[in-house]
Amino acid sequence: MYAQAFFVAVFGLAAIGFGVVVFRTSSMVRSALALLFSQTAVGCMFLAMQTEFLGVLQIMMMATEMSIMAIFMVMFMMDPGGMGGMDMTHQKRFSIGAGVVAAGVTIVVAFWVDWGPVTVEAPDAAMQTRALGMELLGRSMLIFETAGVTILTAMIAATAVAIPVQARANKGEMESPE
Amino acid sequence: MTLAIVLLALLASVWLLAVTEGWTTTGRLRPAAPLLSGLAHLGRESIVPRTPDRVFFETAPVLFLIVAVLGAAVLPLAPTLVIADLATGALFINAALAYVLVAVIMAGWGPNGAYAMIGGWRFLGQLIAYAMLIVMPITAVAMRAESLVTTVIVGSQGSLWNIVYQPLGFMLFFIAAMALAFRAPFDLPIAAGELGGGVDAEYTGVRLAVLRLARLTLVVTLASAITVFYLGGWHGPLLPPWAWSLIKTLAVAVSMLLVGRYLPRIREADLMRWCWTLGIPLALLNIIVVGVLVLVVP
Amino acid sequence: MTAILIVALVTGAILFGIGVYGALSQTNLVMIMMGVELILAGALVNLVAFWRFLHPEIYAGQMFVLVVMTVMAVEMAVGFGVAIARFxxxxxxxxEEARDLKG
Known part of the structure; x- marks a missing residue:
């Protein structure tokens, strides 16, 4: 139990630390990869909390997701390497205030609420995977299917938005010179 | 104890693979060559390019090596010879191998060189092509075994290996594994002829040695994964289980090298198009066929 | 054991706070999306902690985590689509330059 508390706390600190780095560095690739390692630390927290399937899933998904984020940063930022030290922020004081208030309120609530009896024993990992599968294809099947269809819709919508207007208009012909 | 044995087996496989690679390219069998070239790398100067992203530059080779070994940690050599027999082993190896991409991007961005950076981002494009073909065949394998535990997956192939049961999945996974390991027809990130070494270009000395070792370890890990998922792992007559695992792993690794030697490098756009228009429908077909087989054949 | 739950909740809260700061203070769309991802990561930590320590027998809790992960992926896809169109x-x-989108 002490080991569990220790690992949850260590990975939690790592997640927070990398989370801070995301907005402290001016190099965009560093920022994206710091977010990646923050998410990985969150995944490790899941593992420390004996939620094996979700932890591994989180670790796996975020690697790809955040790497793609990194390349978009490089594509869209004026100073992706952070060599110029540009300031990319606005309304700083308000944002810090909002962030502190948001975190503070949630922390207060976390301490305030009486969480009641806490379960000590987690189900064994193989059992969990099985039960989650049963849940996915049983009671929550509709939600799961909806999530899948939502991703498909988002993919189509994103592609439709991202294709240039010119290409859409001249479908089937040669690409017109820009 | 298990840890030491598995790591030793991994190291031995890497060494044999390196010797074989040297043998096929130079035509001379020199068992000491990998060791000597490794030592030579240690002796050389480790140049750091101008204004690098130092954190990435230093971390990338080490991260690469760590994830390759982590991937091997869930793959069994024999029924009890596995470092971590996780309940989600088949998913864990995906998670570990996803970080190969992170390591390559870091190695590409870190040195502040144009070729290296292009190589790193190319690998991201390559990932978008092969990622689905890694996950979907493994799904079909897990469907047959009715488990994500790697030892159970091997156990499920006792009567019939998955290469016979789902040959389509095997082919797709083999190709995707070669793309993941960026071996010859898919070596876009290092593309010796056009990118001047790509991701490898700016690395010298110790760091290059670690990077090379990591790449070979990755090949062995992937070959071991193919063995576990499709070639029946430790199953085989006469020889002890671990010997069969090692023989199959090495055979797969060598065949990966050989296939690469006779194929021209694929263009990035072609790779992407074929993977998405041909590979993913085939992978879905494979899942459907396996699903039907699992339900119909007892 | 309540201590671990509290540790996890506090971590989630701080990640949420950092995310809120990032989403509000950054001027670049992609950086704002990073803030949103951090907010969602905080939510994920809380969801898993609640599932593990309060109701480990109800797997709808894990299901919820999967849905939030879906939301993260969808947010990325649509966000980048919009970013490409805007670029x-x-x-x-x-x-700062997108004030013309204001009604």
Whole structure:
């Protein structure tokens, strides 16, 4: 139990630390990869909390997701390497205030609420995977299917938005010179 | 104890693979060559390019090596010879191998060189092509075994290996594994002829040695994964289980090298198009066929 | 054991706070999305902690985590689609320059 508390706390600190780095560095690739390692630390927290399937899933998904984020940063930022030290922020004081208030309120609530009896024993990992599968294809099947269809819709919508207007208009012909 | 044995087996496989690679390219069998070239790398100067992203530059080779070994940690050599027999082993190896991409991007961005950076981002494009073909065949394998535990997956192939049961999945996974390991027809990130070494270009000395070792370890890990998922792992007559695992792993690794030697490098756009228009429908077909087989054949 | 739950909740809260700061203070669309991802990561930590320590027998809790992960993926896809369209039209994804989107 002490080991569990220790690992949850260590990975939690790592997640927070990398989370801070995301907005402290001016190099965009560093920022994206710091977010990646923050998410990985969150995944490790899941593992420390004996939620094996979700932890591994989180670790796996975020690697790809955040790497793609990194390349978009490089594509869209004026100073992706952070060599110029540009300031990319606005309304700083308000944002810090909002962030502190948001975190503070949630922390207060976390301490305030009486969480009641806490379960000590987690189900064994193989059992969990099985039960989650049963849940996915049983009671929550509709939600799961909806999530899948939502991703498909988002993919189509994103592609439709991202294709240039010119290409859409001249479908089937040669690409017109820009 | 298990840890030491598995790591030793991994190291031995890497060494044999390196010797074989040297043998096929130079035509001379020199068992000491990998060791000597490794030592030579240690002796050389480790140049750091101008204004690098130092954190990435230093971390990338080490991260690469760590994830390759982590991937091997869930793959069994024999029924009890596995470092971590996780309940989600088949998913864990995906998670570990996803970080190969992170390591390559870091190695590409870190040195502040144009070729290296292009190589790193190319690998991201390559990932978008092969990622689905890694996950979907493994799904079909897990469907047959009715488990994500790697030892159970091997156990499920006792009567019939998955290469016979789902040959389509095997082919797709083999190709995707070669793309993941960026071996010859898919070596876009290092593309010796056009990118001047790509991701490898700016690395010298110790760091290059670690990077090379990591790449070979990755090949062995992937070959071991193919063995576990499709070639029946430790199953085989006469020889002890671990010997069969090692023989199959090495055979797969060598065949990966050989296939690469006779194929021209694929263009990035072609790779992407074929993977998405041909590979993913085939992978879905494979899942459907396996699903039907699992339900119909007892 | 309540201590671990509290540790996890506090971590989630701080990640949420950092995310809120990032989403509000950054001027670049992609950086704002990073803030949103951090907010969602905080939510994920809380969800898993609640599932593990309060109701480990109800797997709808894990299901909820999967749905939040889906939301993260969808947010990325749509966000980048919008970013590409915006970059094509105006040559930048700076939010300060996007005041013309205001009604």
């Amino acid at each position: 094509r039209a105006r040559g930048s994804v700076e939010m």
